[in-house]
Amino acid sequence: MKEKEPSPAPGSLQERKQRLVRANIAELAVVPLIAHGFDAVTIDDLAKAAGISKRTFFRYFATKEEVVTWEFDETGTALLTAFRLRPRDEQPLVSLRLAMGLIIDRLTSDPERARELMRLIHRTPALRGRFLVTQDHWREQFTSAIAERLPGGPRTPMLARLTATVSMGAVDAAMMAWAESSDRDIGTVVDEAFEALAAVVKAATHPAQGRGSRPKAKW
């Protein structure tokens, strides 16, 4: 069921070489995907574009989706480690915003390419699914990272989970908005997203003077 490449010791020479090859394959393989759409291109096409065989392709990427999403996967883990480095008594949203600042250059090194990839992900269900699963995985990790900062208690898990969800929601909204807009700076978009989040939060805590049917529930 699983490919079990021995995957050499991290930091070793071969390991770095493998990473380079992987990056190179992805770079070449992604071209026809962007050009003709995800479903219109077969693995053999990708392999040909990268100058390797189908079999070798699957030694570097477990699925067809991965060749598109792996860069963002790594961005996500970078975001997580940056977050973990922030002081524990800082508000999670603040930490996250600052962590975003640190890893933003990953996306801006080649903005056009990053945008193309995100658009591709956005419009291809299979890719979006894969992407959402990874995102879900990040959320779990963020949840525990946040839970560590909170005092223990019966409600802590749910609290941590929701905080994580809200935070990642801002990140996702920002990245998608940035991908769709053709010429805006990513920093600006991120700022907007976080400001909007603050506004949402404010609206929820200071409910408008709803004169419409008032529910019995306390909120």
Add this chain to the structure above:
Amino acid sequence: MKEKEPSPAPGSLQERKQRLVRANIAELAVVPLIAHGFDAVTIDDLAKAAGISKRTFFRYFATKEEVVTWEFDETGTALLTAFRLRPRDEQPLVSLRLAMGLIIDRLTSDPERARELMRLIHRTPALRGRFLVTQDHWREQFTSAIAERLPGGPRTPMLARLTATVSMGAVDAAMMAWAESSDRDIGTVVDEAFEALAAVVKAATHPAQGRGSRPKAKW
């Protein structure tokens, strides 16, 4: 690329018949999936369990995943319509909470089965992916439903989107928590989730006295 079943007029006799057959197939097919895991069972197995051929299976379900997720898909659309029926000047989170109350019986009609299915979804990447894509689709629709309630403006889209994300985050957290706990009432779990969300929101607006490195950002 697509199966194009003529799909008879909604409400007609055949259409209802089809829905029944579909429900029946799903009910039978899901048994081996829960018993042996999603990946360990082939389509032929499912078809055999339902007493039909592989070809016919694909006339009722487009993918293997769908036979597990379709019930929740329908629950989602029911939630959305219930939400749309709430007065426009009500706080979105309030509307959502009340809408949840209306559709909760869908899940509680057979709690054991629903829980089993959710656990299956939770532990199977392919299913989780499919589920997240649908959820993403709901979020888009919630986004426009919420946007209709908001005054127009340049920030409205982002605001609506984040509100939708936060709301659905509560729903998802509640459903997952409920699925994992073996004996709690779903109403209680939902209440907890929404209360936790209120707490998160409160924490974010009244930041703790962080003495750690104060960021320059306004929040």
Add this chain to the structure above:
DNA sequence: GTTGCCGGTGGCACCGAGTGCCATTATTGT
């Protein structure tokens, strides 16, 4: 009742994603 239409079904061949296995070809260390 026989004929002709029609929706649902099953069988079959086919495509693409992914994997196990093994032979072949670089790479590396000595």
Add this chain to the structure above:
DNA sequence: ACAATAATGGCACTCGGTGCCACCGGCAAC
């Protein structure tokens, strides 16, 4: 230069999914 080892490619196979067509059952018209 040579052996050990890693990387590669080819091949056959499984499984999800689709197109095509033949078949079977009901049902109306004659």
